[in-house]
Amino acid sequence: MVYFILKRLVQSVFVMLAVAFLAFSLFRFVGDPVSQMTGVETSVADQEKLRDDLGLNDPFVVQFYRFTTDLLQGDFGFSYRTRQPVADMIADRIPATLELGIVALLISLIVGIPAGVYTALRPRGVATQAILMTTLVGVSIPTFVIGIMLIFIFGVQLGWLPTFGRSGTVQIGGWESSLFTIEGWRSLLLPAITLGVYQLTLTMRLVRAEMMEVMRSDYIRFGMARGVPMGRLHYRHALANTMVPVITIIGLQFGGVIAFSIVTESVFQWPGMGLLFLESIRFVDIPVMGVYLVVIAFFFVLVNLVVDLLYVAIDPRLRVRDV
Amino acid sequence: MLVIKDLAVKFPSRFGDFTAIEDVDMVIRPGEIHGLVGESGAGKSTVGAAVIGLLSSPGYIAGGEISLGDTDLRTLTPSEAHAVRGDRISMIFQDPQTSLNPLMTIEDQLIETIQAHSDVTHAEALKRAVDLLEEIGIKDAAKRIKAYPHQFSGGMRQRVVIALAICTDPELIIADEPTTALDVAVQSQVLDLIKRLARDRDIAFMLITHDIGVIAQVADRVTVMRHGKVMESGETRQVLGAPEHPYTRALMDAVPPLDRRIDRFRVPEEAPIAGDGPTGNLAEDWLLEGQRSDLLGLKLTDLTVTFAAPRTSIFRKPDPYVALDNVSLTVRPGTIMGLVGESGSGKSTLAKAITGLVSPASGEMRLGDAELPYGKTRSRYHPSRQLIQMVFQDPYSSLNSRHRIGDILEEPLWFYGFVTERAERRRLAAAMLELVGMAPDAIDKYPHQFSGGQRQRIAVARALLARPRFLICDEPTSALDVSIQAEILNLLKDLQSTFGLTILFISHNLAVVRQMADDTAVLRAGRIEEVSSTENLYENPQADYTRSLLSLTPVMPKDWVARGS
Incomplete structure (x- = not known):
């Protein structure tokens, strides 16, 4: 067990190194930092001096080493665009994206899992067919169209919810949260639904497919044959077994939700990391882009680690060997 | 006592109803082990599923009677039928590897079954479960009951399955190929256990199997099925020793004997072999x-x-x-x-x-x-x-x-x-x-x-x-x-x-x-x-x-x- 987790940790280190390498390559090979930092009037000699001072003439390996050690110490460098430390910029934006992602995930789980169970248990029902049709439409429409439609209906036509931006935030320590005011939730709702819709359909379909598979298994049939109450069979026996494979996909998808919140954030002008990333691209702000890459990769790795731990919690076959 | 009369089961399909079994008659008395033999597709398992009311969809009972004691099993509502399952009729499946929920302890699975059918406290149910496991031949049951299914060997798991089937004192147990997935040594122990349970607890067993040897060893009576119909039925010794129906005779001829070598099996309708053309x-x-x-x-x-071997420590190679x-x-x-x-x-x-x-x-x-x-x-x-x-x-x-x-x-x-x-x-x-x-x-x-x-x-x-x-x-x-x-x-x-x-x-x-x-x-x-x-x-x-x-x-x-x- 401990060995299993250690192995995963070591693997994670290698993944992070690979991503750091990619991020570093961005710096090194996309554009020339010196020409971006200096104006046309800077002399060639001054440019060379700057290049030397910044260590850009050092061998590749040395530069990469310096880059990684700086990253590890929390020194993410400075933005070309705003001249602010990148670490501060990211830290400012992380709460917005994380809250958006987590609420989107919760919506998708709270709706997706029961819907999946329902459609699996009543495969021929009218409601089931309706749900399946609707969600099929849901996956087929691109995220930004869903976002725009939601804005149009709830923001413009009905005027119930704000159409863009984040408001009603409360400062808790270093974390700017919008989860503690009604106003915050009002602005969070539409983007979270937009972001969660795809995940929701995926979760639902996955739960449905797995659950139908599990309901055909011998141990469920045996449970029926010995008269275990149906509710218990469905929710205690079948659902737990369904969740084992579903968790993997949900975990992977959550990483994706964080990473691909870019589209949703730009539709709703949500001040999260995705929006920051878009702005950085527009200004070729390579340090921010590089760090964004590393941070997102870190989330992926973290989520996968959590998924592995959840596995162990759910499945005794991974926990205990012999008594 | 289980009485089946003229039972017919049909599966509707695009090409009209497919008749899985028809005209099946059978009587199983308390304490009797009734063997049901036949080759795959003969409809043996369908008979068992019809009796316990778990026919796979869209199959349905098209005619006939099934009654257990005074209860007509065909007239029960779905919830009544579910209450009968486990309480009066139970079932043992073929593969002990897959018939237990891998995520729940043996204790949880036993206790939920006991509590589903009788109004007892958790502690009473636990005591009954431990006693039952001891009776069925699991040593140190009070401790072992906390284990998960994967911690038991195949034979032990099948014992647990049997314990689950009998923990509510059913009158009838349908055992569908209960020993097919087991090695001979374990098979013989499980068969002995079934025999003992039939004798001591007066449980009627419907033993579905394709293994004539198993039937010969434990069954009191036997019914031979083919293509959904009963070919022959009677006392085991009578049916297997002096088969009357040509199909039973052919079936017996095809069984390889352990005690002697025969040069060729006599196979009816055998395809011509070794190129005449x-x-x-x-x-x-x-x-x-x-x-x-x-x-x-x-x-x-x-x-x-x-x-x-799977590695469990970084420092020691297993x-x-x-x-x-x-x-x-x-x-x-x-x-x-x-x-x-x-x-x-x-x-x-x-x-x-x-x-x-x-x-x-x-x-x-x-x-x-x-x-x-x-x-x-x-x-x-x-x-x-x-x-x-x-x-x-x-x-x-x-x-x-x-x-x-x-x-x-x-x-x-x-x-x-x-x-x-x-x-x-x-x-x-x-x-x-x-x-x-x-x-x-x-x-x-x-x-x-x-x-x-x-x-x-x-x-x-x-x-x-x-x-x-x-x-x-x-x-x-x-x-x-x-x-x-x-x-x-x-x-x-x-x-x-x-x-x-x-x-x-x-x-x-x-x-x-x-x-x-x-x-x-x-x-x-x-x-x-x-x-x-x-x-x-x-x-x-x-x-x-x-x-x-x-x-x-x-x-x-x-x-x-x-x-x-």
């Missing part, structure tokens, strides 16, 4: 042409195969799992060597080592005079890859379902460069189909269009088209019905004697090996317990293990015999 002769001539070289034997010396431990075995040229052993004894590992699918840790393998390189060091073009061919256990997964039979059969011909011309390859493949007793038009079909027995014939044809000198048959008939098994065994015998093949015949079924093998080796936990000529080994077993295997294999008592042959 001109095309069959083509394949025969082609094969014989390839057999001009000497017969090849196989010699294994001190063969050891180990697998890495001891490897020894699958084969210094195995030495000689297969004489042109003979059949039988290899028997329980599951996990290393039979299949041995086959894999010989074919180069698994790399041994040490030891020597020789085919004829040539040494066989280990696993991956054996080149793709090593001659042994052609000389050694294999017939696998499961004909459903050993043929590529997306390839036509023709493509499957022609592959070895072009791969080994025997026949370069496409038309000629096709002719030969068709001829080979005829040789193994299949219609030549099979060549354009896909594997799913054939039954298990036919597929196994195709697998044999594919192996032969590589012109092998050494054939490994790994449980070639254990997925097949007895009558089909008899046909395949006849076919293998014929081919072996015509073409002088050397065969390693792997099986867990001692009776089958006795019919096939010239010599027999007994494998246990990776070691050879005993090797001897088959007659000698069966008549005069030396190792204790062989003796116990032979005595535990369920057979028909000798004095019942009224066999035709």
Whole structure:
């Protein structure tokens, strides 16, 4: 067990190194930092001096080493665009994206899992067919169209919810949260639904497919044959077994939700990391882009680690060997 | 008492209703073990499912009566039927590996079942569960009950399944192939347990099985089914010892006896074998042409195969799992060597080592005079890859379902460069189909269009088209019905004697090996317990293990015999 987790940790280190390498390559090979930092009037000699001072003439390996050690110490460098430390910029934006992602995930789980169970248990029902049709439409429409439609209906036509931006935030320590005011939730709702819709359909379909598979298994049939109450069979026996494979996909998808919140954030002008990333691209702000890459990769790795731990919690076959 | 009268079950389909069973009559008294035999598709399991009310959708009961005691089971509402399940009727499934929920402890599963049917506290239910496990032969039950299913061995798991089935004191238990997935030693313990429960607790058992030996050992009465109809029914000894119905007689003829060797099984409607037609002769001539070289034997010396055990610590390398431990075995040229052993004894590992699918840790393998390189060091073009061919256990997964039979059969011909011309390859493949007793038009079909027995014939044809000198048959008939098994065994015998093949015949079924093998080796936990000529080994077993295997294999008592042959 401990060995299993250690192995995963070591693997994670290698993944992070690979991503750091990619991020570093961005710096090194996309554009020339010196020409971006200096104006046309800077002399060639001054440019060379700057290049030397910044260590850009050092061998590749040395530069990469310096880059990684700086990253590890929390020194993410400075933005070309705003001249602010990148670490501060990211830290400012992380709460917005994380809250958006987590609420989107919760919506998708709270709706997706029961819907999946329902459609699996009543495969021929009218409601089931309706749900399946609707969600099929849901996956087929691109995220930004869903976002725009939601804005149009709830923001413009009905005027119930704000159409863009984040408001009603409360400062808790270093974390700017919008989860503690009604106003915050009002602005969070539409983007979270937009972001969660795809995940929701995926979760639902996955739960449905797995659950139908599990309901055909011998141990469920045996449970029926010995008269275990149906509710218990469905929710205690079948659902737990369904969740084992579903968790993997949900975990992977959550990483994706964080990473691909870019589209949703730009539709709703949500001040999260995705929006920051878009702005950085527009200004070729390579340090921010590089760090964004590393941070997102870190989330992926973290989520996968959590998924592995959840596995162990759910499945005794991974926990205990012999008594 | 269970009474079934004129029971009919239908499955609606696009082409009208398919009748799974009809006119089934059966009476099972308390304490009686009633055997239900028949081949796959005979409708045995459907009878059981209809009684317990768990027919798989869209099947329905089209007519007849089922009553348990005074209760008419057909008139129950779904919730009443669910209350009867477990309380009065319970069920034991075939595979103990899959019939327990892997995520719940034995304790939880037992207690929820007890509490579902009687109003007792958790503590009372727990006590009852522990007592029951003790009674059923699980030692230290108070502690073991906390374990998860995967922590029990197969036999112990089936005991737990039985405990779950009887924990509510049902009147009737439907046991669907309860011992098919178990080794003989465990099987005999489980059968004893069923016998004891029927006697002591007066539980009626419906024992569904395809194994005539099992029926002979434990059943009081037996019903023989075929194509959804009852062929014959009566006292076990009467039905099996002096079968009246021709089908029962044919079925009994197809069962390989453990106590003697018969040259050929009598198979009704047997397909003509070994090319009477001109095309069959083509394949025969082609094969014989390839057999001009000497017969090849196989010699294994001190063969050891180990697998890495799962690692649990970073600092300590776990001891490897020894699958084969210094195995030495000689297969004489042109003979059949039988290899028997329980599951996990290393039979299949041995086959894999010989074919180069698994790399041994040490030891020597020789085919004829040539040494066989280990696993991956054996080149793709090593001659042994052609000389050694294999017939696998499961004909459903050993043929590529997306390839036509023709493509499957022609592959070895072009791969080994025997026949370069496409038309000629096709002719030969068709001829080979005829040789193994299949219609030549099979060549354009896909594997799913054939039954298990036919597929196994195709697998044999594919192996032969590589012109092998050494054939490994790994449980070639254990997925097949007895009558089909008899046909395949006849076919293998014929081919072996015509073409002088050397065969390693792997099986867990001692009776089958006795019919096939010239010599027999007994494998246990990776070691050879005993090797001897088959007659000698069966008549005069030396190792204790062989003796116990032979005595535990369920057979028909000798004095019942009224066999035709």
